[in-house]
Amino acid sequence: MGRPRVKAVELVTDTSRRKLLAAAGAGAAAGAVALAPGAAYAAEARRSGNSAQESVVAHIKDHRSGTISLMIGEREVVVQDRDLVTRILNAAGGK
Amino acid sequence: MSSHREAPEISKDPVADSTDVYAFVSPKKPDMVTLIANYVPLQQPNGGPNFYEFGDDVLYEIHIANSGKGKADISYQFRFFTQIRNPKTFLYNIGPISNINDPNWNRPQFYSVTRVKNGKKKMLAEKLPCPPVNVGPRSTPDYAKLSAQAVHRLGKRKVFAGQRADAFHVDLGSVFDLGGLRPFNEAHLIPLAKMDGINSVQSYNVHSIAIEVPIKEVTRNGKLPSSASAASAVIGVWTTAKRQKSRMFNDATAKYESKGPWEQVSRLGNPLVNEVLIPMADKDKWNHTAPRFDKRFARYVNKPELAVLLPVLYPKVFPNLAKYGKNRADLNAILMTGIPSGVVPGFQNYTGPVESDMVRLNVAIKPTAKPNDLGLVAGDAAGFPNGRRVNDDVVTIELRAIAGLTIPLVDPSFKPDAAASAVTDGTKAKRNARGTNKFPYLNLPGGGYQTKPGTTKAS
Numbered sequence: 001m002g003r004p005r006v007k008a009v010e011l012v013t014d015t016s017r018r019k020l021l022a023a024a025g026a027g028a029a030a031g032a033v034a035l036a037p038g039a040a041y042a043a044e045a046r047r048s049g050n051s052a053q054e055s056v057v058a059h060i061k062d063h064r065s066g067t068i069s070l071m072i073g074e075r076e077v078v079v080q081d082r083d084l085v086t087r088i089l090n091a092a093g094g095k
Numbered sequence: 096m097s098s099h100r101e102a103p104e105i106s107k108d109p110v111a112d113s114t115d116v117y118a119f120v121s122p123k124k125p126d127m128v129t130l131i132a133n134y135v136p137l138q139q140p141n142g143g144p145n146f147y148e149f150g151d152d153v154l155y156e157i158h159i160a161n162s163g164k165g166k167a168d169i170s171y172q173f174r175f176f177t178q179i180r181n182p183k184t185f186l187y188n189i190g191p192i193s194n195i196n197d198p199n200w201n202r203p204q205f206y207s208v209t210r211v212k213n214g215k216k217k218m219l220a221e222k223l224p225c226p227p228v229n230v231g232p233r234s235t236p237d238y239a240k241l242s243a244q245a246v247h248r249l250g251k252r253k254v255f256a257g258q259r260a261d262a263f264h265v266d267l268g269s270v271f272d273l274g275g276l277r278p279f280n281e282a283h284l285i286p287l288a289k290m291d292g293i294n295s296v297q298s299y300n301v302h303s304i305a306i307e308v309p310i311k312e313v314t315r316n317g318k319l320p321s322s323a324s325a326a327s328a329v330i331g332v333w334t335t336a337k338r339q340k341s342r343m344f345n346d347a348t349a350k351y352e353s354k355g356p357w358e359q360v361s362r363l364g365n366p367l368v369n370e371v372l373i374p375m376a377d378k379d380k381w382n383h384t385a386p387r388f389d390k391r392f393a394r395y396v397n398k399p400e401l402a403v404l405l406p407v408l409y410p411k412v413f414p415n416l417a418k419y420g421k422n423r424a425d426l427n428a429i430l431m432t433g434i435p436s437g438v439v440p441g442f443q444n445y446t447g448p449v450e451s452d453m454v455r456l457n458v459a460i461k462p463t464a465k466p467n468d469l470g471l472v473a474g475d476a477a478g479f480p481n482g483r484r485v486n487d488d489v490v491t492i493e494l495r496a497i498a499g500l501t502i503p504l505v506d507p508s509f510k511p512d513a514a515a516s517a518v519t520d521g522t523k524a525k526r527n528a529r530g531t532n533k534f535p536y537l538n539l540p541g542g543g544y545q546t547k548p549g550t551t552k553a554s
Contacts, residue, residue: 057341057354071341071355 063089098363099136099263099296101370102378105361109135110150111336113363114301115263116157118332118454118482121307122462122532126319127251129536130157130171131305131485132334132363133261138300141543144187146228147258148204149175149302152353153336157306160331161315165387165451169313172209172216173256173304175225177202188227188234195224195244203227206256208249208306219249226257229300231544238539246534253307258300259537260528262485263366266520267295274401274408276494278521279514282409292521297528298541304334305535310458323459324436329444331433331453332482333364333386359383364452365430365480366489371497372399372430386451389431393450396430397422401497413512416499425501429480438504442476456482472500485530485537491519 057071066082099114100106117131132155138147149155154174158167180201181189190199207221226245229238246255269275269292273285280287311319313330320328340355361382363369372395373381381392406417428434433445433455444455463477468488470478472495479487495501498515528538 055352055354057343059341069355071339073354074339074356076340076355 058088060085060088098366098368098370102382103375104379105382108338108360110148111153111338111361112136113334113336113361114261115366116332116334116363116454116483117485117536118330118456119484120310120456120458120460120462120477120482121534124307125461126310127307128310128313128330128456128458129305129307129534130159130332131303131535131537132157133259133263133301133303133537134336135302136261136299137296138258138261138302138540139546139548140229140298140300140541141546143230143543144185146187146202146230146543147300147302148177148202148228149173149206149225149256150336151176152342152351153338154357155304156335156337157304158333158335159313160386160446160451160453161313161327161329163326163447163449165331165389165446165449165453166385168212168315170211171306172211173206174209175204175206175256177204187230191233192227192230192235192241193237195226195241200227208254219252220247220254223247223254223256228258229540229542231542233544235542238542242539251309252312253305253534255303255305255535257302258540259303259535260540261296261299261301262528262530262537263296264294264488264522264527265296265490266292266522268293270520274404276518276520278519279409279412282412284408284410290521291523292519294522294527298546300540303535303537305537307534314458320459323441323457324443325459326445326447328457328459329433329446329455330458331364331386331446331451331455333362333453335359335363336361359385362386364454366483367493368396368430368452371401371493372396374400386453387449389452390450392452393427393431396426397424399423399426399497402499405498409514412514413498415510415512416515419499419502419509421506423502424505426496428505429496429501434480434504439471439476442471442481444481454483455480472496486527490522494518494520 052072059069066080066085068079068085070077105112112134114133114136119129121127121129135147154172157171159169160166161168180198184201187202188200192200204225205222208219210217210219226241227235229235235241245257246253266277269277275283277290277292280289311317314320315327337357338360339353340358342351342353345352369378369381373392402416406413430452431450434443435445436443444457446455460476460481463475466478466484467473467475468486469492470487471481472492478484479489479492495515495518498518499511500515502509530536531538
């Protein structure tokens with residue numbers, strides 16, 4: 001609502017990136033598209049106790065930014081992770 | 096208009112489209128205030144089988160600012176959910192609906208009411224039934240009874256959410272045909288024969304959310320003000336509709352799903368502000384902006400495009416207005432800050448210097464026994480722009496204000512053109528769905544069966 005505004009965001013560091021790969025459903029979203037070379041991370045990922053228990057919508061507003069927004073329930077989780085974003089962009093490109 | 100389909104984005108989203116806000120001291124209860132927000136514009140009453148309803152995926156709110164900061168100090172939130180009782184029929188109802196819990200009504204809608212103060216939420220009620228729409232004499236044979244059953248008491252408060260007749264009146268067909276005002280057709284740049292105005296909203300319904308609460312519940316100090324000159328006597332009121340940030344079509348369920356935080360997609364305070372004053376390219380942003388940031392839109396109020404167009408569209412009719420080059424401090428006061436003390440004798444509804452579009456109501460001013468639909472400009476301080484009553488003729492009031500009638504309030508050197516006190520869209524009171532004197536104050540909605548395009552009566 002309007003500017004300036006304070007978003008209710010949760011920033012997630014790269015250290016939890018592996019968990020996010022699972023939470024964001026990045027591997028599933030790509031369908032049959034292989035997520036090389038980062039696919040190994042997805043294969044190793046383990047869901048934490050705080051992982052999402054419902055469907056999640058991921059939104060990359062600016063493909064140059066390295067920021068991804070995850071919509072869940074009535075929350076928006078903003079993640080800064082250029083590698084994750086790059087892999088999703090690659091998957092979205094179908095290559 | 097007043098805010099029916101007023102911006103490009105919201106015109107595609109009727110269930111979230113706010114059309115009018117009313118705020119007034121309850122006529123027979125001067126210690127209570129009634130707040131009404133209308134949504135879902137221009138409903139043709141016979142629009143079945145999927146008749147109009149509130150959006151289950153929309154957060155509707157009525158906000159009150161009472162601290163002079165243009166922010167919501169108190170909000171009432173309304174959330175709806177719809178049930179399908181019999182999934183095997185295409186019918187809205189499978190027999191006459193004799194009461195609002197009648198199992199013959201196949202698609203009942205319910206709602207919750209939550210009060211938010213200082214960020215703390217308190218649910219006041221849930222699973223309150225709405226009335227059905229007015230289908231016709233076979234389906235909803237006693238609509239007045241259904242309507243009465245849908246007025247719910249929550250302690251001292253009353254609440255209603257459901258279909259009503261739209262009390263707003265305006266000649267959309269003429270106004271948006273190059274600023275035409277039918278009674279002044281002969282004076283228009285492209286002249287036509289003079290005629291009465293036609294109320295384009297006549298026979299259409301809306302969905303209303305109405306709540307009546309003790310005045311003490313909405314003032315900054317929790318008291319019933321006794322003096323109209325007190326700052327604590329003034330509240331600002333507006334409505335918003337919010338949708339969750341993400342909306343995705345689920346191909347498995349064939350329904351939309353929403354995720355993420357709530358984002359404001361519609362708002363409404365004073366009538367006609369976004370409709371007439373805000374340029375088309377900024378209307379969607381305006382709908383997404385909180386009132387306290389309205390400073391960015393103030394230039395459209397201070398130099399309204401319509402005030403420039405009137406002398407062009409009606410040559411030689413508004414010569415004084417055409418020459419007036421100053422900022423419109425009168426409109427800024429009426430719409431953005433409230434009118435300070437000393438401008439209109441004995442009256443003020445000033446909320447401080449924060450420019451914000453809100454309906455400002457001085458709750459210490461008692462209801463008028465015989466209201467004048469032209470409100471404050473006609474000497475009736477209980478009417479618009481001191482709040483807004485259901486029958487206030489806001490189109491005429493704002494047309495005359497924009498035409499220069501209110502400039503002398505702040506600039507006594509200006510002499511309004513003679514036409515400024517006569518200009519009107521010409522819609523007649525007898526063709527409008529007049530309000531009632533009983534909560535929720537808007538009249539019963541027109542019925543589907545009774546609808547004859549162009550000739551349907553309001554009830």
